[in-house]
Amino acid sequence: MSAPSDSKDLRRVILDEARHQLVKHGYNSLSMRRIAKEIGYSATAIYLHFDGKDALVHALIDEGMENLFKRLQETCPEKIEPAARLRQACLEYVRFGLENPEYYEIMHLIHPERMERFPAEMYRRARRSLEFIQDILNRGAAAGQFVLDSASVSAAAIWAMLHGVVSLLISRRVDVRIDPDTLIGTLVSHVIASVTLQPVRVQA
Amino acid sequence: MSAPSDSKDLRRVILDEARHQLVKHGYNSLSMRRIAKEIGYSATAIYLHFDGKDALVHALIDEGMENLFKRLQETCPEKIEPAARLRQACLEYVRFGLENPEYYEIMHLIHPERMERFPAEMYRRARRSLEFIQDILNRGAAAGQFVLDSASVSAAAIWAMLHGVVSLLISRRVDVRIDPDTLIGTLVSHVIASVTLQPVRVQA
DNA sequence: AGTATGCGGTTAACACCGTTAAGTTACAAT
DNA sequence: ATTGTAACTTAACGGTGTTAACCGCATACT
Known part of the structure; x- marks a missing residue:
């Protein structure tokens, strides 16, 4: 609804409006023409700042990945001991997903065919959250608190559990x-148990 | 490309062509008009047999759910002992997903808003696979082989793990x-461990 | 037998969609 | 003053799901 004149950085305005529409109306009705109408520009103006709808969505995904990673970083500092830190990271991951369902959705709706079109440097950034968890595992293993065959496999397995519960x-x-x-408590307890070899004690 | 005359049950023909297109070209390019063109009818003919695209997709989802349930039933008979049966069910679930990625995709792409439009009796059928797992848990618990606080929560947690790994x-x-x-072996081992309270031993 | 009913299909149209090509406007630099 | 260019527009293409109106034809009924 903003006038065309009030913005110096149209790219930013487009992204904001896209995010707004995404959160408000869902991914299905995220349309170039609607974004354009809402910000007071013609639809083709968007193409001056993004290669197409894919690129726009990619930028949104990038934002979401960035937010998730920042959140994990800020809420799970190194000083926390490994098990508690892992638990915290799991809970924050799930909370992020539940608090930002639309973001979470687009962050995971990239289909295999489109995967290759996803820019490499975004892909790298997107993996930082996974690496963050893997790092927690490695530090825990080094401290003798975790037992794992492979940190990368365990991290992937943990990710799968978390993604599964968020998705459902x-x-x-x-x-x-x-x-x-x-349910979340059960899952997260299993996650911790899976790397500590401790019998599961569910904390509701 | 079938002629309009060769079919007595157009509904069946539409569903088959839709499934074919879904598997071959993915969900993105599943279109009413393309289905119609391919089977030699006008697009509007489809609306005589389905309320709309949603209903058609719902029917496909129903098919997929039916196939998954049948597969679990056939590959995991009661005679298998609970732990092995649960393991088998998990592996079959994952295999189903990996072998039918397009089906699996549409089976899980229903968004919250559309959820209410999903027919109740289909919803009930869709839950049979979950109940199948829950039944395995209950039998295992009755046999003293499983330890669970709640079969329904455990079943949901297991489902989340399986769905997570398939999805990723x-x-x-x-x-x-x-x-x-x-990765699958790790996950499934954790699933078993989560209900047997045994320390996890990953089988690669 | 003749007429009404309704079933199964059609064509035309509406209102969208993403995207491209060509045109316009305004402003900076030579 | 002219050129060039960046930012934006309108018009159009080919696609989408869906609806309204129509049409032929077999069946049912009077």
């Missing part, structure tokens, strides 16, 4: 009679 | 240096 919860596929926090 | 593998988000089978 976001899409409301989990029975409503199941308390989400109980 | 299908979308090629897992580092190529990680052997998929190792």
Whole structure:
């Protein structure tokens, strides 16, 4: 709804409006023409700042990945001991997903065919969160608190567990009679158990 | 390319062509008009048999859910002892996803807003696979082989783990240096461990 | 037998979509 | 003053899902 004149950096305005539409109306109705109409420009103006819709979505994904990584960094400092840090990181990952379902959705809706089109440096940035978890595992292993065959495989497995629960919860596929926090607690406890070889004790 | 005359049950023909296009060209390019052109009918003919694209996709989802459930049923008979049966069910779930990525995709791409439009009886059928796993858990618990606080929560947690790994593998988000089978084996071992309270021993 | 009903299909059209080509405007530099 | 260029526009192409109106034809009924 902003006038065309009020912006010096149209790219930023486009991204903001795209994010706004994404959060408000969902990915399905994220359209170039609607973004353009809303910010008071013609649809083709967007193409002066983005190669196309894919590139725009990629930029949004990049934003989301950045936010997730920052959050993990800020809430899980090195000073926390490995097990607690891993637990914290898992919980923050899940919380991020549940608090930003639209972001989480586009961050994971890239299909195999489109994967190659995803810019390499974005791909690298997107993997920082995974590496963050892997780093926690390595430090825990070095401190003798974790037992793992392979940090990369364990990190991937943990990621799969976290992604699974976020994905199912976001899409409301989990029975409503199941308390989400109980489910999350169960999962995260299993995550910790999987690297500590301790029997699972679920904390609800 | 079939002639309009060769079919007595157009609904079936539409579904087959839709499935064919889905598997061959992916969900993105699944279009009413293309289906119609391919089977030699006008696009609007489809609307005589399906309420719209959503309904058509719902029918495909229903098919996929049915196939998954049948597969679990056939490959995991009751006679297998609970732990082995659970392991088998997990592996079959993952294999189903990896062998039918397009089906798996549409089976899980229903967004929250569209969820309510998803027919109730289809929803019920879709949950049979989850109930199948839950049943394995209950039998294992009754036999004293599994230890669980809640079969429904554990089943959901297991589902989350399996869905997570399938989802990541299908979308090629897992580092190529990680052997998929190792990852799957790790995950499934954790699944078993999570209900047997045994220390995890990964089988690669 | 003749007429009404309704089923199964059609064509035309609407309102969108992403994207491209060509044109316009305004302003900076030579 | 002219050229060039950056930023933006309009018009158009080919696609999408979907609806409205129409059409032929077999069946059912009077």
